[in-house]
Each structure stands twice: as structure tokens, then as C-alpha cells.
Amino acid sequence: MPRVRPGSSSGTVSSHANQLLNKLKDHVGSGTLQPERAHQLFDKLLRQAVPISACALNGLFAALARALPSAACTDGPALAIALFNRMAREGRWVIAPNMYTYTILIDCSCRSRRPDLGPAFFGRLLKTGITADVCTFSSLFKCLCDMKRIDEAVGVLLHRMPGDMPDVISYSTILKGFCNEGRSQLALDLLQMMVKKGAGQSPDVVSYNMVINGFFKEVK
Incomplete structure (x- = not known):
């Protein structure tokens, strides 16, 4: 589970982090976001000194969930899951995922034809004490x-x-x-x-x- 910096606030997001998030979402909207480029930008995002808000991340994941297949990225929902798993695995300093994060990821599991991942995300949500x-x-x-x-x-x-x-x-x-x-x-x-x-x-x-x-x- 991603760690949360003590005293951090979900409303505290650096302007540079916002720029990176907007760049990612713009690429998603235009169908030009390649998975490799997404991981590169996401790495920069996770290295920000100021934590990332769950709301901002949810916006990105929701955009990927709804993204139509394109030549650049054939499976936006799967990319959202991959980015989340990378964030969790590397334990970056980010705001803890909330109910909406997990709901989007469960939906992405269906959309990416990996329904087996849905119950696993639901289990992670329950372990956090978050109410579904x-x-x-x-x-x-x-x-x-x-x-x-x-x-x-x-x-x-x-x-x-x-x-x-x-x-x-x-x-x-x-x-x-x-x-x-x-x-x-x-x-x-x-x-x-x-x-x-x-x-x-x-x-x-x-x-x-x-x-x-x-x-x-x-x-x-």
C-alpha cells in the first residue's frame, strides 16, 4: 500500500504535479498516450516532493478507464491498473487511495477483461477500513x-x-x-x-x- 507522508493533505498538490497530470490526461483524451510514455511521466509524478492528491489520481485513472483503444494504447483500463500497481509496489509518497480509486480500479478490471483482479482490489479496500x-x-x-x-x-x-x-x-x-x-x-x-x-x-x-x-x- 502506498505510504502517506505524515501531515499531508489531500488538497496539497504542487503546480508541477498538476501539469504532469494534465499532460497525461491530455494524451489520454487525444489517444496519443503510449504506455511507455505514461510510465515515464508517472515516475516524474511520483518523485514530486509534494504528495499527489487522491482526487487528481482518480481523474487520471477515470480517464484511462473510459479511453477508447487507439494505435498508441490499446487498453487504457489495463494501463491504469499497471500504474497503480507500480505506485503501490514502489511505495512512493502519495496520498492513500480512497473509495473512488478502488471503485475505478475494479471497473478497470472488468473493462480490461481481467475480472479476477476486481475482488482483489475490493479486498484491499476492505483492509484499509474504507467503506464501499x-x-x-x-x-x-x-x-x-x-x-x-x-x-x-x-x-x-x-x-x-x-x-x-x-x-x-x-x-x-x-x-x-x-x-x-x-x-x-x-x-x-x-x-x-x-x-x-x-x-x-x-x-x-x-x-x-x-x-x-x-x-x-x-x-x-
Whole structure:
């Protein structure tokens, strides 16, 4: 885990660090960021005397997560994971990652077709004592479903998330996982559970269509 300089503040970022971050994000936006160049600029960033804010790093990682494949970089999400792992491995003086950092990295795990990394990042988040939010859990569910570990995702949904936290997106991620595996009856059971819970967990049109289409696929 990256070390935090005593007394550092997440709002303290040098102007040079900001310039480097902006340069990285500009390259991401224009599709000209090569992985080798990213590592070079990131090394300069980590050598700054003033710690880097988690918010600034999250902006870079989020940009990489959304980056379309280009001739310069075919996998932005994988690059975000590589940069984070390098930072953690070398133990540079940076602000500790926060909930948003890990949520982005879990999402990057799905986008880079490495869903197995998602639960590992989620475990690191829990070890820090950081509280996950609904977006973090939803990204984790996507990874678990991609790994065919849907029953585990259901267990987390029903027994590890605070009762008022799950929303329709959380449930729908798992509904889709069941339907993709030809287990539409279990998806229907979960849909009925959503109806009983009501409030923010009530199914929407997308949820119903997902389950209906799942049954249609199974009878073909």
C-alpha cells in the first residue's frame, strides 16, 4: 500500500504535479498516450516532493478507464491498473487511495477483461477500513458475474451490503449474470425479491425486459 507522508493533505498538490497530470490526461483524451510514455511521466509524478492528491489520481485513472483503444494504447483500463500497481509496489509518497480509486480500479478490471483482479482490489479496500458504496459493490458484481461466480455475488448482495444500499443497478447486474448463464428462473426469483423490498430497490422496465429476454433465449 502506498505510504502517506505524515501531515499531508489531500488538497496539497504542487503546480508541477498538476501539469504532469494534465499532460497525461491530455494524451489520454487525444489517444496519443503510449504506455511507455505514461510510465515515464508517472515516475516524474511520483518523485514530486509534494504528495499527489487522491482526487487528481482518480481523474487520471477515470480517464484511462473510459479511453477508447487507439494505435498508441490499446487498453487504457489495463494501463491504469499497471500504474497503480507500480505506485503501490514502489511505495512512493502519495496520498492513500480512497473509495473512488478502488471503485475505478475494479471497473478497470472488468473493462480490461481481467475480472479476477476486481475482488482483489475490493479486498484491499476492505483492509484499509474504507467503506464501499453502491457503485463499488456494483462494479464488484460485474466482475464476479464475468467470472461465473454469480452465487457469490448474490451472497454479497444479500448479506454483506447494508440493507438500504442496494439499488436497481446492483440487482440488474446480477439479473443479467443469471440470464447470461441460462438461469432465468433464479433471475425471476431475485426480481420478485426486488418487488417485495420496494422503494429504491424496485425493478424498472430494463430489469423486467432483461428477465423476459432471458426466458425467451432459453426456450429457443
